[in-house]
Amino acid sequence: MTDTVTTYPHLDRPERFTAAQIGWVPWLTPLPVEEFTDRHWAGVVDRSRAASPYFALLARDPEILAARTTTDKDIFYNTTGGLPRAERELAATATSRENGCVFCASVHARFAGHYAKRTDDVQLLLDEGVTAPLDERWSAIVAASVALAATPVRFSAEHIHRLRAAGLEDSEIIDVINGSSFFNWANRLMLSLGEPENPAEG
Known part of the structure; x- marks a missing residue:
């Protein structure tokens, strides 16, 4: 991998948080798909993810990527118990909004709005930030x-008490902690490796 950092002086960067689909460009060179070995394919878990410059970049350390992806999938897709999917996505959206990760916020805002059927509330969170007036549970x-x-x-314990008072069971509280903690790490990783861009028109 080259040590050269790629910059984008003419990049069309998003000017605000959005639930629209946007892109992401890396500052370091992703691993070209034609250089993937069985080890790299195992690392991306889902082969379709190799088309993403983010996952292709992380594939340079495939064992870490595999651990990251399986953790992500278990937190957000293993919904046989615990918190509803919409509120797992809400936790990721709120964390991303607080950390300033425009790309992650856009992805998880779309999921939260879709699963909760509350796109207006999700948009309010994106527009006004993490102090936006939502119902007590959210x-x-x-x-x-x-x-x-x-x-x-x-x-702190005060947050646990508030979540319980809002009707969350202990298993649901664990999912809030897992989703937000994972994205607290994931946001910082993505923010250190590249930046978001608006999709090309046409």
Whole structure:
């Protein structure tokens, strides 16, 4: 891998948080798909992800990528119990909004809005930030997610009490913690490796 950092002086960057589909460009060179070995294909888990410059870049360390992807899938797709998918996505959206990760916020805002059928509330979170006026259950999830995103972490027993008072069971609270904690790490990784771009017109 070259040590050269790619810059994009004419990149069409998003000017605000959005639930629209946007792109992402890497500052370092992704692994070309034609150089993938069985080890790299195992790392991306889903072969279709190799088309993403983000996952192709992370594929340079395939064992770490495999651990990252299987963790991600278990947090967000293993919904036989615990928190509904929409609210797992809400936790990821709130964390991404707090951390300033426009790309991650766009992806998970779309999922949260789709599964909850509450696109207006999700858009309010994107537009006004993590203090946007939402109902108490969603506000408690957002507050807990933001506290976990802080450095140092501000999450405390008060957040647990608030989540319980809003009707969340312990298994659902664990999912809030897992989703927001994972994206607290994932946001920082993505923010350090590239930047978002608006899709090309036409």
